[in-house]
Amino acid sequence: MLQPWNKNGLTVAERLQAEGISRRGFLKFCATTASMMALSPSMVPAIARALENAKRPSVIWLSFQECTGCTESLTRSHSPNLETLILEQVSLDYHHTLQVASGEAAEEAREAAMKENNGRYLVVVDGSIPVDNGGVYSTIAGITNLEMLRETAEGAAAIIAVGTCAAFGGIGYAKPNPTGAMPVSAIISDKPVINVSGCPPIPTVISGVLAHFLTFDKLPEVDDLGRPITFFGQSIHDRCYRRPFYDRGLFAESFDDEGAKKGWCLYRLGCKGPATYNACATTKWNEGTSFPIEAGHPCLGCSEPDFWDMGGFYQPLSTPTGDVTRTLVYGVVAGALIGAAAGSMARTRKIKAQKEHYKVTTDDLEESS
Numbered sequence: 001m002l003q004p005w006n007k008n009g010l011t012v013a014e015r016l017q018a019e020g021i022s023r024r025g026f027l028k029f030c031a032t033t034a035s036m037m038a039l040s041p042s043m044v045p046a047i048a049r050a051l052e053n054a055k056r057p058s059v060i061w062l063s064f065q066e067c068t069g070c071t072e073s074l075t076r077s078h079s080p081n082l083e084t085l086i087l088e089q090v091s092l093d094y095h096h097t098l099q100v101a102s103g104e105a106a107e108e109a110r111e112a113a114m115k116e117n118n119g120r121y122l123v124v125v126d127g128s129i130p131v132d133n134g135g136v137y138s139t140i141a142g143i144t145n146l147e148m149l150r151e152t153a154e155g156a157a158a159i160i161a162v163g164t165c166a167a168f169g170g171i172g173y174a175k176p177n178p179t180g181a182m183p184v185s186a187i188i189s190d191k192p193v194i195n196v197s198g199c200p201p202i203p204t205v206i207s208g209v210l211a212h213f214l215t216f217d218k219l220p221e222v223d224d225l226g227r228p229i230t231f232f233g234q235s236i237h238d239r240c241y242r243r244p245f246y247d248r249g250l251f252a253e254s255f256d257d258e259g260a261k262k263g264w265c266l267y268r269l270g271c272k273g274p275a276t277y278n279a280c281a282t283t284k285w286n287e288g289t290s291f292p293i294e295a296g297h298p299c300l301g302c303s304e305p306d307f308w309d310m311g312g313f314y315q316p317l318s319t320p321t322g323d324v325t326r327t328l329v330y331g332v333v334a335g336a337l338i339g340a341a342a343g344s345m346a347r348t349r350k351i352k353a354q355k356e357h358y359k360v361t362t363d364d365l366e367e368s369s
Contacts, residue, residue: 005164009065009275011147011200015042017358023180025079026048026052027044027048028049028100030044030047031044032346033047033211033215034047047215048217050214050215050216053304056090056091057091057117057120057121057157057213057214058090058091058093058113058116058117058120058121058122058163059091059092059093059121059122059123059124059210059358060094060096060113060114060121060123060124060152060156061088061095061096061098061123061124061125061126061151062109062123062124062125062126062127062145062148062152063095063096063097063126063127064125064126064127064128064129064130064138064149064165064166065127065128065129065130065137065144065145065165065172065179066126066127066128066165066170068097069163069199070126070127070162070163070166070200071095071097071098071126072200073198073200073201073202073203074203074287075098076213077160077201080139087116088109088215091113091159093109093110093113093121094106094109094110094113095230095301096140103141104305106140107141108140109161110152112210113153114155117155119155119157120157121155121156121157121342122156122157122158122159122210122213122251122271123152123153123158123159124159124160124162125159125160125161125162125166125172125174125184126161126163126165126166127145127163127165127166128145128165128166128169128170128172128181128182128183129145129146129149129181129182129183129184129187130145130146130179130180130181130182130269131146131179131180131181131182131187131355132178132179132254133180134146134256135180137178137180138179138249140279141149142248146187147232149184149187149188150187150188153188153191155190155264157191157192157279158193158194158208158213158219158368159184159188159191159192159193159194160192160193160194160196160206160209160219161183161184161193161194161196161197161226162196162206163196163197163198163199163200163201164197164198164199164303164304165181165183165199166183166184166195167183167184167185167195167196167197167225167226167227168183168195168197168225168304168305168306169181169183169186169305170199172197172210173306173308174306174308174309175309177311182196182326183195185226192218192219194209194219194220194222194226194228195222195226195227195229196209196227196228196231197223197225197227197232197278197302198278198302198303199302199303199305199307199364200301201277201302202231202285203281204279204280204283205228205231205250205279205283207234208220208228208230212228223277225305227277227303229280231277231279232279232284232303233277234277234278234297235274235275235276235277236276236277236278236280236281236293237271237273237274237281238271239279239281240273240293241281241283241294242263242266242293243264243265244263245263245264245265246265246267246325250262250264250265250269251264251265251266251267251268251269252264252265252266252269253268253269254269255269255296260296266293266296266298266299267316267317268296268314268316269296269299269314270298270300270312270315271293271298271299271316272299272300272301272304272307272314272317273293274299274317275301275304275317276299276301276302276303276304277304278303280292280293280299281293282316286311298313298314300313311358317338
């Protein structure tokens with residue numbers, strides 16, 4: 001059974017030493033953390049000092065309307081690595097999938113962690129929260145997800161919404177949304193909430209947010225959708241290795257044509273890279289091996305709001321008027337204009353959707369209380 005961190009009161013440095021991690025290995029970890037969070041190398045000593053003296057924070061992980069893909073993503077990390085190191089430095093006191101305890105013992109663990117770490121623990125949520133009909137569509141130990149979220153969030157220092165379902169509602173929120181699924185930010189307004197979207201999210205992004213909180217005792221700077229700018233500050237299109245083909249007007253027209261075999265741009269096959277903000281193209285997956293576009297599949301835009309309802313996955317964001325020639329000069333100009341227009345239109349749509357669709361009326365929440 002998972003135990004609250006303050007049973008032993010170890011600092012991160014003491015925990016590392018107990019795990020047999022050398023000082024050199026620890027400093028390498030700090031350097032990796034600084035690089036990952038786009039911080040100057042001069043910040044490495046500060047990160048080391050902060051982590052050495054930090055107590056391991058209690059983490060309560062709540063899984064609601066979800067598929068366990070976010071947890072699967074996090075556990076598919078190689079070892080030793082950043083994810084493993086940082087997860088050893090937090091006390092995961094409650095997690096349905098990973099904890100040994102079940103039933104009453106599991107709920108006792110959650111309640112004990114909340115009581116013993118009141119005001120200091122982190123809540124990680126994956127999955128959307130159903131609010132219709134009092135939230136009866138998803139319950140845990142006889143408690144609705146809505147009730148459990150409110151109860152657990154009350155004494156939290158901050159909340160991390162992991163995955164697109166928790167961040168933006170995800171597939172549960174997709175039309176016709178029969179359960180009245182909502183994201184965390186539509187329900188919790190009195191606590192800091194950071195969105196780590198993706199279906200599933202990148203493990204390094206999750207651990208990077210935790211590392212930032214451990215180092216600076218606050219969540220990182222976020223974009224207009226509540227996502228850490230370090231990882232979501234640029235579009236996948238801007239970081240994509242296929243971007244030069246886009247700029248030259250070289251597109252695959254089908255998944256098995258010559259363009260696809262030569263690695264040309266997948267825009268016309270529905271790639272949502274120009275309107276999708278994430279670190280997939282740089283951080284990648286499976287020890288930095290690859291990401292969907294590199295494997296020959298267009299980006300589906302899974303880290304954006306309403307990606308299930310934004311149209312066909314294999315339909316392009318827009319259709320350029322006229323033929324895009326394959327000359328470099330014209331291709332660069334046309335590519336830049338088309339990409340900017342498509343990205344701007346999609347981003348405007350998603351911000352509007354975020355503001356309009358995630359409004360939970362007072363009546364809705366009172367009825368579900």
